Amino acid sequence: MHIDYHDLIWAIINFVVLLAILYKFLYGPLLKMMENRQNDIKSNISQAEEIRNEAETLRVQLTAELDKARKEAQEIIASATKIGEETKNSIITEAKNSAVKMTEKAQEEIQREKEQALADIRNEVASLAILAAGKVLGKAMTGEEHKKLVDKYIQEVGGIQ
Amino acid sequence: MEHGTSVLFSIFGLRVSSYVTTMWGLMAVILLISYFATRNLKKVPGGAQNVMEYVIQVLIDFFEGIMGEKRAKQYLPILCTFFLLILLSNYSGILPMAGHLPGLAAPTSTISVTAGFAIVVFFCTHFFGIKEKGFGYFKHFLQPVAFLLPLMIIEELVRPLSLSLRLYGNIFGEEMVTAQLFQMAPFLVPLVMQALGLLMGLVQAFVFTLLTAVYLGGATADHH
Numbered sequence: 001m002h003i004d005y006h007d008l009i010w011a012i013i014n015f016v017v018l019l020a021i022l023y024k025f026l027y028g029p030l031l032k033m034m035e036n037r038q039n040d041i042k043s044n045i046s047q048a049e050e051i052r053n054e055a056e057t058l059r060v061q062l063t064a065e066l067d068k069a070r071k072e073a074q075e076i077i078a079s080a081t082k083i084g085e086e087t088k089n090s091i092i093t094e095a096k097n098s099a100v101k102m103t104e105k106a107q108e109e110i111q112r113e114k115e116q117a118l119a120d121i122r123n124e125v126a127s128l129a130i131l132a133a134g135k136v137l138g139k140a141m142t143g144e145e146h147k148k149l150v151d152k153y154i155q156e157v158g159g160i161q
Numbered sequence: 162m163e164h165g166t167s168v169l170f171s172i173f174g175l176r177v178s179s180y181v182t183t184m185w186g187l188m189a190v191i192l193l194i195s196y197f198a199t200r201n202l203k204k205v206p207g208g209a210q211n212v213m214e215y216v217i218q219v220l221i222d223f224f225e226g227i228m229g230e231k232r233a234k235q236y237l238p239i240l241c242t243f244f245l246l247i248l249l250s251n252y253s254g255i256l257p258m259a260g261h262l263p264g265l266a267a268p269t270s271t272i273s274v275t276a277g278f279a280i281v282v283f284f285c286t287h288f289f290g291i292k293e294k295g296f297g298y299f300k301h302f303l304q305p306v307a308f309l310l311p312l313m314i315i316e317e318l319v320r321p322l323s324l325s326l327r328l329y330g331n332i333f334g335e336e337m338v339t340a341q342l343f344q345m346a347p348f349l350v351p352l353v354m355q356a357l358g359l360l361m362g363l364v365q366a367f368v369f370t371l372l373t374a375v376y377l378g379g380a381t382a383d384h385h
């Protein structure tokens with residue numbers, strides 16, 4: 001085993017030359033490309049993450065809006081139901097009131113008719129009484145005096161009733 | 162094994178042996194693969210680019226555990242070049258007629274080449290240590306206690322020695338065993354050793370690169 005200095009120097013030269021060429025044509029471009037790709041992938045991933053977050057935010061927002069809309073719809077239905085109920089009640093109340101009024105009016109009418117009828121009957125009775133009395137007395141009674149007498153009689157008859 | 166040491170020709174007074182020509186061939190292979198891997202770089206990789214990216218990513222992940230992500234990426238070119246060159250050098254010894262054909266001999270089966278690699282590691286370690294931490298780098302030789310300085314210096318000097326001897330010894334030894342077995346029983350028996358050589362070549366390339374990463378990480382680490 002002896003060291004041949006020519007071989008040794010050639011080994012160093014060869015290594016340095018190979019390193020220089022490879023540095024320029026292999027490692028430089030390849031490492032740069034690999035780094036670029038890494039950065040690309042990184043940015044793509046972060047972009048995807050961003051989009052995903054945006055979608056998530058949107059989803060939450062839409063869900064909230066949907067809930068709100070649902071609640072509003074329920075409120076509308078509830079208020080409509082309430083209004084309907086109130087209207088129904090007021091109509092019923094009104095109908096009852098008017099029925100009561102009508103009944104009262106009808107009763108008043110009946111009362112009035114009844115009184116009228118009674119008055120008519122009284123007048124008729126008076127006339128008949130006068131007629132009958134006239135026949136009995138044989139002389140017709142006339143004038144104011146006559147009427148007063150009859151009225152007095154009728155008053156008395158009414159008082160008895 | 163004799164052909165590896167024989168001189169084929171010389172350039173600028175530097176003699177070129179079969180180890181050197183083999184290294185050139187391996188460098189050409191690495192450059193060719195790199196060319197195909199980066200010829201048409203795409204964000205979505207395929208084919209050779211995919212394979213090369215996989216190799217680099219595995220190495221980065223591995224070195225991250227030793228020296229942190231930033232340094233793993235920073236020193237990846239040195240570590241990856243060592244790994245590829247040593248791995249292919251080790252495997253070139255498994256090729257038929259390696260060491261017997263002029264111009265073909267596993268470069269890592271000679272101490273001269275592995276010593277060259279270890280010297281590169283030695284200078285890189287201290288160069289980047291000083292570059293990252295300035296002259297404060299030399300303080301760590303005085304820690305934990307100053308009187309250990311001679312021991313620390315010996316440790317630094319032993320590192321390249323152990324790096325080069327370990328790699329050379331393993332590959333050279335493996336080749337010798339294979340060659341001896343081949344002479345004793347040419348059929349099937351050497352195959353077992355060659356299969357083992359595939360595993361050993363990978364392990365030794367890995368060990369060399371791993372230790373380089375440990376030395377670089379230690380020299381440039383933030384603490385002390």
